[in-house]
Amino acid sequence: MSYQVISRKYRPQRFDEVIGQEHICSTLQNAIKSNRISHAYLFTGSRGIGKTSTARIMAKSLNCLNPQGIDPCNVCQNCVEITAGRSMDVLEIDGASNRGIDQIRDLRENVKYPPSNSKYRIFIIDEVHMLTKEAFNALLKTLEEPPSHVIFIFATTEPLKIPATIISRCQRYDFRRISSKAIVQHLRKIAQSENVDISDDILLLVAKKAEGGMRDAESLLDQLIAFSGDSVSPDDAKKILSLIDYEYYIDIGNKIFDNDTAALFRIAGNIIDDGINLTEFLTGFTEHFRNLLIAAATKSVDMLDLPDDVKKRYLTESEKWEAPDLLRLIKILTDALATLKTSLNQRMHLxxxxxxxxxxxxxxxxxxxxASIKNPPIPSPGYTVKETMSLFNTGSSEPNSRADISPPKNKEDERKNESDKSPVINEVENKVTDQAVQKDSQEEEKDKPALDIRRIKDKWSAIADLVGETNPSLSSFLSVGKPESIRGKVLTIVFRNGETFHLNSILAxxxxxxxxxxxxxxxxxxIKCIEDKSDNMKNQNEDLLNSMTKKVMDIFGGEIIPT
Known part of the structure; x- marks a missing residue:
């Protein structure tokens, strides 16, 4: 007998042999046991995870002449013919090559005939999403009210391409991707049956390369055995599977961390010259930073499907990375991967x-x-002393010397001058200026008439209008507050409870x-702004929103524009 590939040789023949789809097999077994058989099933999922194999097993279970409980016997005539694909009552149709309306019309004619030596006539249509719109429409009536002896089983990798009218007439079963652990265990059994010496670390690489597909994993194992014989080494596996060693990714990551531009140029050149597939490289590099992100965020490597020595390596490397930086690096890689196909120069792109x-x-x-706004960096002590001493250098001959300190003529000039100076100089100059003008200010204040709250209330609208000439939004906030009292040179403005945002805007x-x-x-x-707490209708959510808005305004220098 000619050689049979591993994926066909070890194809599941019973429900308990299907790997990773226990939820579906259990449901189908219960349906067969209770005789609750639907006239149409839809199996969806990615490639190589057991859709067609499960459909065959179900067909054998329904038509087996000597069923073993719920499972088929796999030795009777019907089971053997279904397994070999030559049963007259179980037809497997490729939807990609029989996608036209003419083929569906032939199918509608065939469903009228009863089974020859079985209980049911079962039609398994693989890749059913490839049928044309007209073919689906022609199938609707037959699918809705088929003969009692007919069962349809559809399999597809693209359920979104199937019309809703078809899906609504079927029982849908979504097949899951198979975990790496389950794939490794199954491949280990196959390797033992084939007398092949291969480590679990290599099998794990095969499982990760298969991306949850058992058929892909079995095909890769078959390829490894064909290359290496009865003993597969890690170097042979990486060479055949076109895998890049984890240490290579870690080394590139360290060059990125150090921003070694020259090394990064050399690495990009080596990748192109060695003929490494850029899609494979960027995908693997993205997974590398994902592994670092998991290790950095969880402080654990239990979630990683990697050999133990590689896990320890990732745990050590993750200590120097911050999770936000890793997220941004992953974003750069995913963007590069998305635009790789449209890049005219792949070397430059990399x-x-x-x-x-x-x-x-x-x-x-x-x-x-x-925090940096609240606590600005303080200049060095030498700079501070130098500038401070220059303030008291009264013997300076320069006309614009800092020793020439004179009080500003009014508050506006004073604030304008202060805004042009550094924070440290302002602090020292303000102290000296206050001492120099304190006496004159006291004398000027004695000559001015005393203010009372009644006069301020009378002029409040005029004050708000003047504020509105330069800042309309601030004027509207000021109009909400009411002057309450004046004590010395401090005017107290009261805002109602819940107007915290207006209050903070005025203070800013x-x-x-x-x-x-x-x-x-x-x-x-x-001015001193207070909030009247006597009102019990305070909205806490609004206060929180106002606080967040104020932080954003403080950071970006924005203001509220009333509409």
Whole structure:
């Protein structure tokens, strides 16, 4: 007898031999046991995970002459003919090559005839999504009300391409991808039956390469055995499977971490010169950073389907990476993979991808930005002392020397001058200026008439209008508040409970309000904003939203524009 490939030789012949689809096999077994057989089934899922094999097993179970409980005997005439694909009552049709309306018309004629020596006539249509729209329409009536002896079993990898009118007439079963662990266990049994010496680490590489498909894994194992004979080495496996060693990915990742531009150019050139498939490389590199992300985020490598020594390596490497940076690197790789097919120069595409990853700045969170705003960096002590001493250099002959300190003529000039100076100089100059002008300010204040709250209330609308000339939104916020009292040089403005956002907006632009008050009233006042807590209708969600909005405005320098 001629050689039979592993995927056909070890094809499941019973429900309990189907790997990774226990939920479906159990449902079908119960349906057969209770005689609740549907007239149409739809099996969906990716390639090589047992759709057609399950359909054959079900056909044998329904037509077996000597059933073993629920499973077929696999020795009677019907079972043997179905297994060999020559049964007159079980027809397997390829939907890709019989997709026209003429073939479906022939099928409609065939369903009228009863089975020859079986209980049911079963039609298994593989890749049913390949049928044309007209063919689906011709099948609708037959599928809805078929003869009692007819059962349809459809298999497809693209269920979204099947019309809803077809799906609604079928019982749908979604087949899952098979786990790497289950694939390794099954391949281990096959290797023992074939007397092949192969390690579990190599079988794990085969399982990951198969991406959840048992048929792909069996075909790869067959290829490895054909190349290496009875003993498969790791180097042979990587060569045949076109796999890149994990250490190679780790080395490139370290070059990216160090932003070694020259090394990244050399690596890109070596990949192109060695003929490595860029799609395979970028996919593997993305998985590499995913492994690092899992190790960095969970502080564990239990979720990784990797050999134990490689897991330990990833756990060590993940200590120097931050999860946000890994997420951004994965995003760069996925974008590069998506645009690879349209790239005119793949070498340049790879080079730019690696350089973009190496030059990526570290991730800065919003909390870090807020902290840097609240605590700005302080200049070095030498700089501070030098600038501070220059303030007291009264003997300077330069006309614009810092020793020439004179009080500003008004508050606006004072604020304008302060805005042009560094924070450290401002702090020192403000102290010296306050001492120099304190006496004159006290004398000026004695000559001004005392302010009362009634006068301020009368002028409040005028103050709001003046504020609106420069900042309309601030004027609307100010109109919401009411002047409550004045104590010394501090004016207290009261806002109702729930108007926290308006209050904070006024405090953020207090200098503008104080300048307008001084222009209207002729005297400078400091404002103090408080919220009336007597109102119990406070909306906590609104306060939280206002707080978040204020943070965004503080960071980006924005303002609210009323509509």
């Amino acid at each position: 080079e730019l991808t690696l350089l973009r990853m190496g030059g990526m700045p570290k991730t800065v969170t919003v909390e870090d930005i807020l 632009k207090a200098s503008i309000v104080e300048n307008c008050i001084e222009k209207i009233l002729g005297q400078s006042l400091k």
